Amino acid sequence: MVLYSKKVIEEFSSPANVGFIEDADGVGEIGSTVDGDIINISIKVKDNILEDVKFKTFGCVVAISTSSAVSRLAKGKRVDEAMALTNEDVINYLDGLPEGKDRCSGFALDALKMAIEDYINKNK
Amino acid sequence: MVLYSKKVIEEFSSPANVGFIEDADGVGEIGSTVDGDIINISIKVKDNILEDVKFKTFGCVVAISTSSAVSRLAKGKRVDEAMALTNEDVINYLDGLPEGKDRCSGFALDALKMAIEDYINKNK
């Protein structure tokens, strides 16, 4: 268990922004029960700013903590800034992820970007 | 070490009849330094009785304790009685010998019998 940084554990046990946004401007979801991870991220955009970001995640400790981290990192950012977030940003925010646990570390960010693309597509 | 009966240990540490009989009536010796056991038994016979029996042994615990045992068993016996001693008599006298240690258990008796035969041959 000490495999994980304190920050990962914190983020996992007290995650921010849990939920679905009812009237979301964009939604991204990846995974399936067969794969064993599902991450859903919904966003609310106002004046090109991600005013709200929420997640719901079925998955392991990394899936949940990266979801929460991504929601924190994205919230309040401009759309282009949020699109520019990298996996490294997420991992740095979490003070690193243990070796061999990198499989799902990018899923939350992918879901966020799907949500932003969904928003962009809808507003084209 | 408890492999050995108390009697074996006793016989080994306080053997009887150690020595060569200077003017022996019969001598038997078996073994070699290559084999690693040498048992020498010399006897003094008077009126068909083994008046004295002595041994000198180079060898393991069993070689020494059986030598001592044989000397005790034979001493005072008639020649024919001594010739009738069996390996079993020796082993019984020693309250048994551990398994796998039977190789040299008969050597001392063999040496005694060689000594007796030597006596008989000389007096033919």
Place this chain on the structure above:
Amino acid sequence: MDHSATTPVDPLVVDAMLPFFSETFGNASSLHSFGTESAEALSRARKQVADTIGALPEEIFFTSGGTESDNLAIRGVVPFNAGKKHMITSVIEHPAVLNTCAFLEELGHEVTYVPVDTDGVVDVDELEKSVRENTVLISVMHANNEVGTIQPLEIISDIAKEHNIYFHTDAVQSVGKIPVNVNDLGVDMLSISSHKIHGPKGVGALYVRKGTTISPIVFGGNHEKGIRSGTENVSGIVGFGKALELASERLEEDSLHMTRMRDSLISSVFDTISDVRLNGHPSLRLPNNVNISFKYVEGESMLMMLDMQGVAVSTGSACSSKSLNASHVLSALKIEDDFIHGSLRISLGRENTMDDIDHVVNALLETIAKLRAMSPLADK
């Protein structure tokens, strides 16, 4: 609550071991009296082990643990029966058996892996059908380490005997929890591990029925009658013997106690948490095994959250670098996708109490509630 993984060493066992570290530390193979005391201690332990399973002391060979015992049983027999290249095992064996079989396959041997039903019971008909002319060994575990299902060894033994096949069982999980007697079970070889029964880690034994020809897999100074070379772990073996003696003395009491806790835990979970599933057989089950799947949540997350509440358990699904894998056992039981990623094994020990069970139930309630609140599935 993770006693199937390992158990604390009983203080009585530690006491039995202590003199063999710094006082009676002789090498059991030395000829002097110092070594002999160690040799006598080994004899006593060998008898304790033998008595526990209805064997003779000379049928017990000490090893470094359950894994080595399984390796020895299989690799000590299969490759040494020229012409007989085939063995049979089950799909839900421990990796100590399965990976040994995989190695034998690489060497050109043939292995049939018999399936299990959805409760984890080995399909005995399939097993019998898979017997061939050249079958030399059947290896089927006594009780499964993940789902606790107890196998019908007596029936398998009859098949083995009929076809003149050696029969090995991995009894690592059953010893100390249910009665294990080599004659009642009809096995030729049986593996035991010390650390699963409140003994020290790194010690085990293989029972080998008289008349069974077995070759060593570790070579050296011909300890253990040449079957297992290496200076004997005297303190460990003494502890193992003591642990088994205690386990068999307490078997009935412990088994009853664990069964009560187990059943109480299962019914509390079913009463208070929805969308749950008991994995493994409802009744042919180790008294200390609870394996439950919770829909909508994932194993490692549950494990972590329970750990934060001081509850150590294990899960059959592990998120590795490549995939979120369900264990080979849960997969073999054909558990539905909805349930397979959310399994927990809670394995009880004799020192657990009903209070511990209450604590686990409360921790589970909280954990499942919290994780389901985060889960996108729970709402759908």
Place this chain on the structure above:
Amino acid sequence: MDHSATTPVDPLVVDAMLPFFSETFGNASSLHSFGTESAEALSRARKQVADTIGALPEEIFFTSGGTESDNLAIRGVVPFNAGKKHMITSVIEHPAVLNTCAFLEELGHEVTYVPVDTDGVVDVDELEKSVRENTVLISVMHANNEVGTIQPLEIISDIAKEHNIYFHTDAVQSVGKIPVNVNDLGVDMLSISSHKIHGPKGVGALYVRKGTTISPIVFGGNHEKGIRSGTENVSGIVGFGKALELASERLEEDSLHMTRMRDSLISSVFDTISDVRLNGHPSLRLPNNVNISFKYVEGESMLMMLDMQGVAVSTGSACSSKSLNASHVLSALKIEDDFIHGSLRISLGRENTMDDIDHVVNALLETIAKLRAMSPLADK
């Protein structure tokens, strides 16, 4: 006085082990925090072992002892290099190496056993000549367990490197007595055993240099990066690590102390007892090894008589059911018939004192006198 056979566990080592029986008893492979504490303890021990021999922690693999380490080094390498079927070893190796080689020969591998000179030093020229195109491994022990001769590993390492051959050494007897550094010695693999250095029995390690490909010989849950499966003997490994740490801290002091005792013992024996012979090399010798032959007397008898006086030693000649055999080591040294059956190995430990040496000398005087008085040879 039989420290080459085994040593008492240092009380500091026992103290280090105790918490890992009943308190921190987690399975080091479990995911919960309980298991993690055990995993951390293993990491510390791995570093302690690595530091002692100048290796990296990831180059250390824990085993059940020196015997298994030797088996793993040889059988983990030789059969897995298709086409390269030949290995080289010496005639005076421990049975853990020799019997492993014999097993490989049965499987169709080829083994050259290089002879030694009368001091027990491996014939390096012969060794070099025996190198073939298909030689995959050289295994030569660092110091011999019977006669204490230290081998010129650096030279052998050069030969191995030149011909691109793996080089393994059994350092079970040298570690803790002379400096052992894997880089100075130039070895790819090195075996250590815990119970020879005041650690617990049933634990050991194999050093495997990064880049050396090795296959497991025990299969299971892929512990030790798959090289050695089986639940880790946490308390044993912790004790082993601590014992090695102590040994390396004390190496210089201990080595000096043992050398003094050794030399005093040898000169006292030579001064007071006639017809004696020192077996092994006069100077390239373990600081704790004395191996002396006494003419006219036999090993087991001396051993027994010394044992009665509280002195535990060992002998290279054992009277078995078939013959009075001299050990393969003494035979290889071509010791004369007169001397070969009367050898004694007196192996010192750091806790011995000069008083102990006096006691041994007196016991020897008495023993030899008594046995020679019984011997038909002493008079001739």
